[in-house]
Amino acid sequence: MTDPYDDTLLERRRRLLGASYRLFYDEPFHPVRGDGVWLFDRHGAPHLDAYNNVACVGHCHPRVVEAIARQAATLNTHTRYLHETILDCAERLTESLPAPLAQMVFTCSGSEANDLALRMARTFTGGEGLIVTEFAYHGVTQAIAEASPSLGSRVRLGDAVRTVPSPVDCGDGEAAMGQRFAAGVQAAIDDLVAHGIRPAALLLDGVFSSDGIVTDPVEFLAPAVATIRRAGGLYIADEVQAGLGRTGTMWGFARHGVTADLVTLGKPLGNGHPVAGVVARRDVMDHFGEVARYFNTFGGNPVACAAALAVQEVMAEEDVIDNAARVGRYLHDCLDELARASERLGEVRGSGLLAGVDVLDAEGRPDAAGAQTLVDGLRRRRVLISATGPHGNVLKIRPPLVFAREHVDRLSDALAASLAGWATPR
Incomplete structure (x- = not known):
């Protein structure tokens, strides 16, 4: 942690909440406001939410x-x-x-x-x-x-x-x-x-x-x-x-x-x-x-x-379901393109605004640590996703259904930048 206030908050959390609670990310995220596909931290910085399916029509609609x-x-x-x-x-x-x-x-x-x-x-x-x-x-x-x-x-x-x-x-x-x-x-x-x-x-x-x-x-x-x-x-x-x-x-x-x-x-x-x-x-x-x-x-x-x-x-x-189908196709096209360019990304699965992307090690095996590295890399670039699967190596992308093409572009750019730090291009 680099924010003293969040360090204090994290310590309070450990003291007050039960041990079964878990936090996302190696650098915990502290949102204070939501709007559509965005979550804002206490400094006003916007983070693209590509994970929280609960706010299906966007945060605070x-x-x-x-x-x-x-x-x-x-x-x-x-x-x-x-x-x-x-x-x-x-x-x-x-x-x-x-x-x-x-x-x-x-x-x-x-x-x-x-x-x-x-x-x-x-x-x-x-x-x-x-x-x-x-x-x-x-x-x-x-x-x-x-x-x-x-x-x-x-x-x-x-x-x-x-x-x-x-x-x-x-x-x-x-x-x-x-x-x-x-x-x-x-x-x-x-x-x-x-x-x-x-x-x-x-x-x-x-x-x-x-x-x-x-x-x-x-x-x-x-x-x-x-x-x-x-x-x-x-x-x-x-x-x-x-x-x-x-x-x-x-x-x-x-x-x-x-x-x-x-x-x-x-x-x-x-x-x-x-x-x-x-x-x-x-x-x-x-x-x-x-x-x-x-x-x-x-x-x-x-x-x-x-x-x-x-x-x-x-x-x-607002034709939300049609939007999920249209933007979802674009999302999967972009993820497929990234997977073709990187030996560390495998199969892309899903439909609509739901996608899973396999993360692999240099030998082509499931790589949970690599998936977490990418999840944390995206978080540092202010894009929020998670990982799933029996091996913990599947990137899970599941944004609010009001996601648009420009949001897919931002997600794709952040994933490409996160990959560039540790994966060898094909």
């Missing part, structure tokens, strides 16, 4: 801020009272999703949404078994942390949780890729059954963001979804990162030509305000309502729903 302030100044209570905004928000969301998804329940976070979806699946199927990918992240509640291998080996998987190898595109087409992935799902089902555990659900992040980002070829998910349904389980589409236009389409799972039994949403729904939820088939919701009761004081309150409704209105009026 005035329409969303105004909707929150107006509703907070009028009424904020819970969902046990009638309120038009709650219904307007739910109606708009459910209408944007394909059948048979028909009803929703609001939560505060994606973790809560995934936890609730798992409860619903277990209640509906009578099973307990849950299948996730081998480096998945789905949240931090007890049940969902036990189904999030990316949290580390010290967070033990649940007794009824099985993992499936992450999907890998070997260049032999969607059919072969789909069959490989489905075979892994079937093996997990077989192992559950061998241990006397009935399968309940396959829970997948449709862009496999923690597994290194895998979005293509489209439609490879269909055999895996059919496999879990044949076993009596449900398919839960975790859309916390994949949904709301991130891939250049409204919903990530829909790109693959499959239907979901339950869909989970996270805080991008409120542009960072704590609102999330589960959308499900009506029969799944009805059955859960017959045997259980769910209530969340803050989940789906009028202020939260005002924020979520404003986000959906902004997305429609």
